[in-house]
């Protein structure tokens with residue numbers, strides 16, 4: 001450009017000189033033309049120059065922007081460390097505006113604890129001349145120490161003119177994240193809960209130390225396995241199905257689970273499982289956190305035990321009695337069963353306490369608890385309600401009066417003398433109140449109240465007795481207990497007798513046999529009818545002994561009559577269902593027949609429908625064995641039970657006895673007549689002989705004759721008679 005300007009200046013000078021020297025006009029014109037060309041060139045070069053200058057300005061501005069707005073901080077420091085230049089980011093990171101930074105010492109922004117590091121960095125930089133890197137913390141106004149990374153190098157200038165360039169990167173978030181990660185890792189490792197992370201395919205990826213401690217598996221053993229490694233087998237498939245279903249729908253499950261340690265020990269865990277999803281809601285992992293709750297469970301069990309048991313005797317307390325009662329009532333309602341609640345109170349217990357002290361009283365209560373427990377069945381519950389009050393829950397009672405049997409036994413057991421460890425012998429007694437489900441109430445509260453009320457009455461009546469909530473039951477139960485005692489004595493004292501009621505052939509009117517019927521004449525109580533004492537004998541098991549006696553006595557008498565030349569007779573003996581079911585009735589029968597010499601063909605055994613219907617297959621076998629011995633078999637009281645003739649054909653029977661309930665109202669009652677006629681016809685189809693019971697009138701005989709009945713028994717001929725009277729009757733009518 002300068003050259004160009006010089007050329008124009010020279011040419012203008014030449015032109016001027018030439019004009020001055022008197023140039024020709026052509027020469028001047030040429031000169032002017034040249035000048036114009038040069039001027040145009042000059043202007044073009046000027047334009048170029050301005051354009052270049054503008055571009056330079058743009059570049060400079062862009063550079064400045066880049067520098068100023070760079071995402072990292074740039075600082076230029078003097079050798080003494082004061083700030084010469086800083087970009088915006090540097091100012092931001094230092095927390096001071098850019099114009100206030102200049103000339104300030106950079107070290108004044110560094111946390112005192114990190115000053116030494118910066119000092120060493122500068123020293124190393126000067127020594128090594130190479131770039132250095134360092135992480136340190138800045139102090140910022142109103143803020144926490146702020147992490148930065150410094151990259152520094154030297155701008156060589158020599159001596160005091162040397163400068164540093166610092167590049168500052170913001171690593172505060174990175175550091176915070178690192179710290180959080182370190183904390184999480186520390187928490188993961190030091191957690192007392194076992195933690196395992198499994199992938200979406202349930203492959204174990206990470207476990208912590210507690211996992212290894214709790215399960216017994218090392219991480220090497222666990223990684224790559226599935227959590228099934230820990231399964232105990234205590235939970236069924238349905239449990240796991242429900243658990244996974246919940247995780248799928250809610251992403252979370254928590255519950256108790258029994259798992260197995262490597263040692264094989266099964267233990268309870270409290271386990272929570274969380275599903276982890278990525279930002280696209282795709283399942284990536286499951287995190288399982290568990291703790292061993294064996295101790296917690298043990299403690300809870302202990303607490304539960306303490307809450308539900310009496311600490312002195314170890315018996316269930318009122319709370320547990322109530323819970324059991326509620327449950328038993330539910331079962332009884334469902335299965336249509338009965339239960340009894342017995343409340344008992346020790347008589348004269350206070351005397352023991354007052355005379356020998358509370359320790360003696362406590363010992364006595366413990367002994368009472370032991371004795372009560374040993375007397376009851378496993379399904380019954382003995383509880384101590386407090387003080388000297390106990391309660392017994394008897395489930396699945398077959399008869400309401402069974403509660404009285406237990407009560408009587410307990411009264412007797414507790415009235416025995418008690419020897420205490422201090423060497424004294426004491427005597428106490430007990431009174432018992434009984435309430436029954438369903439007779440006396442259907443809720444726990446009501447049964448407890450009523451047993452309590454009955455206990456109050458028992459104590460009021462003189463102690464040492466039991467009392468039902470209702471009087472009629474108390475009377476019946478006491479009579480039954482009384483009967484039992486009397487019956488035992490009757491057997492021993494031979495108070496029982498056999499009477500014989502004739503069985504008559506309807507067609508000929510002749511006595512062909514007799515039913516042996518038990519009679520009991522008590523010297524004080526008078527005549528006690530069999531339908532009162534036979535049920536007691538059955539419930540107490542005394543029937544086995546009584547039944548055998550009846551069988552033996554009937555056969556002995558039958559043999560005696562044969563020996564005495566009485567006409568050929570058949571004797572019918574009643575067999576209770578207890579005799580039929582328990583013991584070996586066939587063996588007894590065989591022995592009795594052998595011992596007495598009575599022909600089996602002359603003996604007929606009468607069984608009730610109910611005896612046959614229980615365990616039918618077994619009944620058929622027993623009947624068959626009896627038949628094989630030669631005895632006849634009759635079904636007694638037909639019509640009062642199942643009354644299924646179809647059923648009867650399965651049993652090897654000879655005679656069907658129509659119950660007197662169907663005969664009594666003949667001929668007045670048309671229904672009874674039809675029923676009796678139908679039974680007779682059907683029995684004949686089954687090839688059974690038919691005997692009508694309770695025949696008292698001639699009309700009844702006439703009806704039976706018309707309908708083809710084979711035999712009868714009843715007052716029309718005779719009630720049951722003593723053996724001698726019966727023999728006389730037979731001889732008279734022969």
Ligand SMILES: Nc1nc2c(ncn2[C@@H]2O[C@H](COP(=O)(O)O[C@H]3[C@@H](O)[C@H](n4cnc5c(=O)[nH]c(N)nc54)O[C@@H]3COP(=O)(O)O)[C@@H](O)[C@H]2O)c(=O)[nH]1
Pocket residue numbers: 501515516517518529530531534547550574575576606636637660693694695696713714715716719720
């Ligand atoms: N397991 C055993 N059971 C026995 C035995 N002895 C008797 N019993 C059973 O006791 C029930 C009552 O018997 P009982 O009071 O002897 O009554 C019998 C007859 O006396 C009575 N009867 C007979 N004829 C008439 C009559 O015309 N009218 C009328 N109102 N009553 C009459 O019927 C009873 C006959 O009983 P059964 O034939 O057995 O049904 C009773 O169930 C006896 O079975 C025994 O040794 N063992």
